[in-house]
Amino acid sequence: MSANVAPERVVLLAGGVGGARLAHGLQEHLGSNLAVVVNTADDVERHGLAVSPDHDTVMYTLAGIANRAWGWGIEGETFAAAAQLEKLGEESWFRLGDRDLATHIVRTARLRAGDRPTDVARDLQRALGVQSPILPMTDAMVRTEVRTDDGWLAFQDYFVRLHQEPDVREIRFVGIEDAALTPEVGAALEESDAIVIAPSNPFVSVQPILAVAGIEAALQTARARGAPVVAVSGIIGGKALKGPADRMLASLGHDSSALGVARLYTGIADVFVLDAVDAALEPAIAALGLRVVVTDTIMADDAGRVRLAADVLAAAGAGPRPA
Amino acid sequence: MSANVAPERVVLLAGGVGGARLAHGLQEHLGSNLAVVVNTADDVERHGLAVSPDHDTVMYTLAGIANRAWGWGIEGETFAAAAQLEKLGEESWFRLGDRDLATHIVRTARLRAGDRPTDVARDLQRALGVQSPILPMTDAMVRTEVRTDDGWLAFQDYFVRLHQEPDVREIRFVGIEDAALTPEVGAALEESDAIVIAPSNPFVSVQPILAVAGIEAALQTARARGAPVVAVSGIIGGKALKGPADRMLASLGHDSSALGVARLYTGIADVFVLDAVDAALEPAIAALGLRVVVTDTIMADDAGRVRLAADVLAAAGAGPRPA
Numbered sequence: 001m002s003a004n005v006a007p008e009r010v011v012l013l014a015g016g017v018g019g020a021r022l023a024h025g026l027q028e029h030l031g032s033n034l035a036v037v038v039n040t041a042d043d044v045e046r047h048g049l050a051v052s053p054d055h056d057t058v059m060y061t062l063a064g065i066a067n068r069a070w071g072w073g074i075e076g077e078t079f080a081a082a083a084q085l086e087k088l089g090e091e092s093w094f095r096l097g098d099r100d101l102a103t104h105i106v107r108t109a110r111l112r113a114g115d116r117p118t119d120v121a122r123d124l125q126r127a128l129g130v131q132s133p134i135l136p137m138t139d140a141m142v143r144t145e146v147r148t149d150d151g152w153l154a155f156q157d158y159f160v161r162l163h164q165e166p167d168v169r170e171i172r173f174v175g176i177e178d179a180a181l182t183p184e185v186g187a188a189l190e191e192s193d194a195i196v197i198a199p200s201n202p203f204v205s206v207q208p209i210l211a212v213a214g215i216e217a218a219l220q221t222a223r224a225r226g227a228p229v230v231a232v233s234g235i236i237g238g239k240a241l242k243g244p245a246d247r248m249l250a251s252l253g254h255d256s257s258a259l260g261v262a263r264l265y266t267g268i269a270d271v272f273v274l275d276a277v278d279a280a281l282e283p284a285i286a287a288l289g290l291r292v293v294v295t296d297t298i299m300a301d302d303a304g305r306v307r308l309a310a311d312v313l314a315a316a317g318a319g320p321r322p323a
Numbered sequence: 324m325s326a327n328v329a330p331e332r333v334v335l336l337a338g339g340v341g342g343a344r345l346a347h348g349l350q351e352h353l354g355s356n357l358a359v360v361v362n363t364a365d366d367v368e369r370h371g372l373a374v375s376p377d378h379d380t381v382m383y384t385l386a387g388i389a390n391r392a393w394g395w396g397i398e399g400e401t402f403a404a405a406a407q408l409e410k411l412g413e414e415s416w417f418r419l420g421d422r423d424l425a426t427h428i429v430r431t432a433r434l435r436a437g438d439r440p441t442d443v444a445r446d447l448q449r450a451l452g453v454q455s456p457i458l459p460m461t462d463a464m465v466r467t468e469v470r471t472d473d474g475w476l477a478f479q480d481y482f483v484r485l486h487q488e489p490d491v492r493e494i495r496f497v498g499i500e501d502a503a504l505t506p507e508v509g510a511a512l513e514e515s516d517a518i519v520i521a522p523s524n525p526f527v528s529v530q531p532i533l534a535v536a537g538i539e540a541a542l543q544t545a546r547a548r549g550a551p552v553v554a555v556s557g558i559i560g561g562k563a564l565k566g567p568a569d570r571m572l573a574s575l576g577h578d579s580s581a582l583g584v585a586r587l588y589t590g591i592a593d594v595f596v597l598d599a600v601d602a603a604l605e606p607a608i609a610a611l612g613l614r615v616v617v618t619d620t621i622m623a624d625d626a627g628r629v630r631l632a633a634d635v636l637a638a639a640g641a642g643p644r645p646a
Contacts, residue, residue: 047428048431077403078401078421080420084422088426088450088451089429090429098404098407098424099406099407102404102407102411103407105404105424106411106413109372127412
């Protein structure tokens with residue numbers, strides 16, 4: 001790809017809310033030429049149902065039915081089943097909405113019938129009119145666990161039940177050694193003109209994707225043929241817009257800043273997209289060998305999503321390597 | 324048990340709506356001394372969830388949360404999940420309410436974990452505050468199928484999807500040869516002072532229960548020691564109050580009347596409870612060897628349920644055999 005030509009086919013590596021918003025902006029520009037590779041290591045079984053929080057947040061967002069105030073679930077959602085589940089003695093800290101339940105019911109039935117997670121996900125997306133394919137990072141089961149001062153916890157225990165309050169000392173992805181990239185993820189990376197790392201949590205959203213056997217190698221192959229990797233900082237002014245990434249950076253021994261994020265992506269990314277409030281970090285990040293693009297990275301509304309996506313595509317089009 | 328003493332411990336054999344209403348009346352008199360043995364041959368899997376229509380109708384009724392207008396489901400029910408399931412491409416002819424879904428979700432998870440249907444049912448009932456145990460007729464899987472002029476149909480296909488419109492030529496209970504009564508059903512029958520057959524469909528509600536290995540033998544043992552079997556007609560003036568029992572009687576070659584029902588229970592029942600509108604049938608039914616009790620069998624409201632239950636208990640207390 002020559003410099004200053006916007007990429008036609010893009011792969012976005014994404015977690016939940018931040019990933020979903022940028023995915024939405026990119027879908028507006030690229031339609032089905034965008035493929036979103038989504039983290040599945042925070043999937044969880046609730047009430048015997050297979051729940052895929054990151055996938056579903058991206059899916060509902062791309063379908064235009066996401067609840068914007070919550071950052072998860074469906075707009076206009078009701079909770080009649082959840083209230084009844086509680087009456088029946090079920091734990092209530094992970095509440096699933098009535099419409100959302102339909103997704104998990106269909107997914108669970110399909111998976112039990114032996115269908116591949118990637119196929120089930122695509123059929124759900126198509127039923128909701130989603131243009132850009134959202135690809136689970138793997139069809140294998142991977143589960144993030146975090147070590148706190150009280151021991152290892154399943155991710156959603158930490159994230160939802162404990163409101164991300166404990167300090168995270170260590171992170172592991174149970175099952176990752178048996179996880180491989182899918183043919184769909186492999187093809188998307190192979191065909192991509194650029195790869196974008198969403199402003200998602202580097203540790204628990206992006207790292208699991210990169211840890212799937214074959215994904216980082218495919219990403220490096222893409223870089224080698226000139227497709228740039230553009231990472232967008234999810235830390236602005238030292239704070240995560242959503243979630244515990246800032247506190248995780250600190251408790252895991254990193255700078256709780258966009259610089260700390262940039263260091264994590266050294267050797268993986270070519271371009272680093274930095275919010276204007278962090279412009280002073282540009283020299284330090286450039287010194288890591290990353291080309292830095294400074295812009296407004298807050299996606300306050302649909303227009304903000306589309307604008308940041310345009311900036312990201314322009315940054316990718318400017319070429320794969322630091323000037 | 325001596326004559327004219329109301330029974331203390333009663334077993335009710337029940338299908339759905341009619342069974343649920345009489346169960347409710349009997350629960351008011353007997354509390355936990357009533358055990359309801361419920362048909363499970365019309366259970367069905369929908370969207371991968373285990374649904375027990377007769378059990379749940381009885382459970383919701385005994386819990387005081389049944390929807391009285393529909394005869395199934397929960398009062399004040401909503402259908403957000405069902406609408407979403409339809410959007411996701413699922414068949415929509417068997418709509419499950421949002422609160423009702425909670426029951427099926429919990430049941431399915433427990434059954435998949437290996438718990439016995441009887442234990443799962445009792446825990447659901449307890450969570451909803453049901454006094455009288457509702458016992459699945461068996462822990463095995465039995466499925467009613469009906470033969471129409473277009474071939475064999477799964478029961479809920481016929482009952483819900485086709486609105487009971489085709490004529491039923493034959494009925495079979497798939498899996499019945501491997502079904503045995505549970506220890507709980509065995510104990511309830513052994514301890515009973517009287518057994519009541521609800522005004523449910525004789526062919527698809529009562530017959531599957533009696534066809535479970537050990538149940539009819541246990542019932543005959545109870546009769547032999549003096550516990551009477553009281554059957555309540557579900558046909559009034561030649562019509563079923565609910566469901567297709569009247570048309571099934573005709574299409575299967577029986578009289579579509581309370582007399583036709585009474586003939587089916589000859590050799591099983593001691594007492595036959597007949598509605599006053601059918602009083603003219605009394606001599607013909609008595610000629611079958613059944614003691615006939617004529618009363619108002621329509622349970623229009625709670626008072627009607629309690630009154631019919633009292634009449635049934637009085638009929639049982641009057642002794643096991645025709646005078």
